[in-house]
Amino acid sequence: MCYTIPGKVIEVRNNRAKVKYNEEIREADSSLVKVKPGDYVVVQAKFIISKVPEKEAKEVIRLWNQAT
Amino acid sequence: MEPGDLAPEQVFLRYAFPCAHLILEDKRISQKQFEYLRRAALKGERIPKLKLEKIFPAAFRRLKETSAMSGLDYWSVEAVRNYFRNHHEDYIKANDGSYKMFGPTLKGLCKVRKARIERIIRKGIGEAKVGNSTRPVFLNLVPDAKPGDEVYIHYAYAVEKA
Structure with missing residues (x-):
């Protein structure tokens, strides 16, 4: 089953982004999708592959935190 | 099975690997x-069905x-393709299992879609056109894909030529 949660971009520099999740911050390549701090994104294989609208992202994160 | 024919184990792993x-x-x-899964997917190796079933029980x-x-x-190869290409998205639409937590963007990524490779962004990564939008996809499961080719995509991967 496809589990995933969006993360929030907190910093972008030279196509590297710092993406914040509940408990950790991870680095991801941001060369494929144009992003800025504050954007919610999906990462696969260390690449940002899609932006997620803020409202949708917050709802997924809320449901996820309820379920775990 | 003829040499060069794919086995269901290989086709299943392509679609499920993302x-x-x-x-x-x-x-x-x-x-x-x-x-282990990644290597087998990239090399087209057959992982025993029982192992696949243990890792991907919902599929x-x-x-x-x-x-x-x-x-x-x-x-069978036909049944595996039939499920992923034609019916996987029905389960997503029906909010089966964990899909109920997803919004439209994430559901859209999880659907297996037919897409066209628009351009190669760089080695191993292309831009795929799905409907009216484009998105980046990894090409390492279909390394010979080139602009104009139709492929099936799942999450951030092109999984098989159409």
Whole structure:
């Protein structure tokens, strides 16, 4: 089953982004999708592959935190 | 089976592999198991059905259901393609299992879609056009894909030529 949660971009520099999740911050390549701090994104294989609208992202994160 | 023909194990893994990233994130498989899946997917190796079923139980359940409905032997290339290409998205739309937590963007990524490769962004990564939008896809499962080719995409991977 496809589990995933969006993360929030907190910093972008030279196509590297710092993406914040509940408990950790991870680095991801941001060369494929144009992003800025504050954007919610999906990462696969260390690449940002899609932006997620803020409202949708917050709802997924809320449901996820309820379920775990 | 003729030489060069694909086995259901190989086709299943192509379509299911993008989800292995998420199963790894969810800590339901180890990094070592993930690397095993990745290597097999890239090399087209056959992982025993029982191992696949243990790692992807939900996909197997749905594959069995849709194959029974279509009158197909579930463990055949035809049935595996029929499930992923034609019926996987029905389960997403119906909010089966964890899909109920997803919004439209994430559901859209999880659907298997037919797309056209628009351009190669750089080695191993292309831009795929799906409907009216484009998105980046990894090409390492279809390394000879070139602009104009039709492929099936799942999450961030082109999984098979159409």
